[in-house]
Amino acid sequence: xxxxxxxxxxxxxxxxxxxxxxxxxxxxxxxxxxxxxxxxxxxxxxxxxxxxxxxxxxxxxxxxxxxxxxxxxxxxxxxxxxxxxxxxxxxxxxxxxxxxxxxxxxxxxxxxxxx
Amino acid sequence: xxxxxxxxxxxxxxxxxxxxxxxxxxxxxxxxxxxxxxxxxxxxxxxxxxxxxxxxxxxxxxxxxxxxxxxxxxxxxxxxxxxxxxxxxxxxxxxxxxxxxxxxxxxxxxxxxxxx
Numbered sequence: 001x002x003x004x005x006x007x008x009x010x011x012x013x014x015x016x017x018x019x020x021x022x023x024x025x026x027x028x029x030x031x032x033x034x035x036x037x038x039x040x041x042x043x044x045x046x047x048x049x050x051x052x053x054x055x056x057x058x059x060x061x062x063x064x065x066x067x068x069x070x071x072x073x074x075x076x077x078x079x080x081x082x083x084x085x086x087x088x089x090x091x092x093x094x095x096x097x098x099x100x101x102x103x104x105x106x107x108x109x110x111x112x113x114x115x
Numbered sequence: 116x117x118x119x120x121x122x123x124x125x126x127x128x129x130x131x132x133x134x135x136x137x138x139x140x141x142x143x144x145x146x147x148x149x150x151x152x153x154x155x156x157x158x159x160x161x162x163x164x165x166x167x168x169x170x171x172x173x174x175x176x177x178x179x180x181x182x183x184x185x186x187x188x189x190x191x192x193x194x195x196x197x198x199x200x201x202x203x204x205x206x207x208x209x210x211x212x213x214x215x216x217x218x219x220x221x222x223x224x225x226x227x228x229x230x231x
Contacts, residue, residue, distance in 0.1 A: 004157075009155070032217045032218055032219075034218075034219065036222075041224075041225075041227070042224050042225070043119070043121075043206055043208075043222035043223050043224045043225050044158070044206070044208075044220075044222040045222070046219060046220075046221075049217065049219060051217055090157050090158070092157075094217065094218030098170070098171070100146065100163070100165070100170075100212070100216065100218075101216050101217060101218025102160070102218070103148075103160070103218050103220060104160075105157035105158050105159075106157050107155070107156055107157045108155075108156070108157050
């Protein structure tokens, strides 16, 4: 079985400052990795995904993430945050389970951008 | 097609009442999932359909919960005899089975249930 750990439940950061949201995973098989964003009272929206190839993945809204297999991490970064980035961010891992890719989510990190 | 749609977006009910949520997935997606999300938690898997077949149910899905996808298109999630602990956001997601099945999910905006 796979699991995802997001150690930071809340991350406050000033506008235009850089941010890193941490994600560590565990799995006994090969996985795919995702970051989703959730704005208040809305569903989840895909930010970016790592399937294979280059370990640095770029997503929407200027976010990027780096897959590190040896450290089993997939941290999300943005060099300069904007007020509109205030949201909750979920890391997710998928692994094959009975013929389909079963998704496991972390508990989320709330990013609060301070003006 | 504009994406996954869920109805209603908000439901307030009294304890003991039955509620039903509907999900319309992206039309060409044959896989449909229900998740539950409570405050401070990530989405928790409830159940999964491939076409009309319900292939997996979580232990979170008690006997009071039932989900259907009768024609392999829309799905309903019914909660009978609601309890205050059922208060949560119920999220529906869909995906397309394929050679490059990565598990990427397309979510609806959720149905928020408040049980008084």
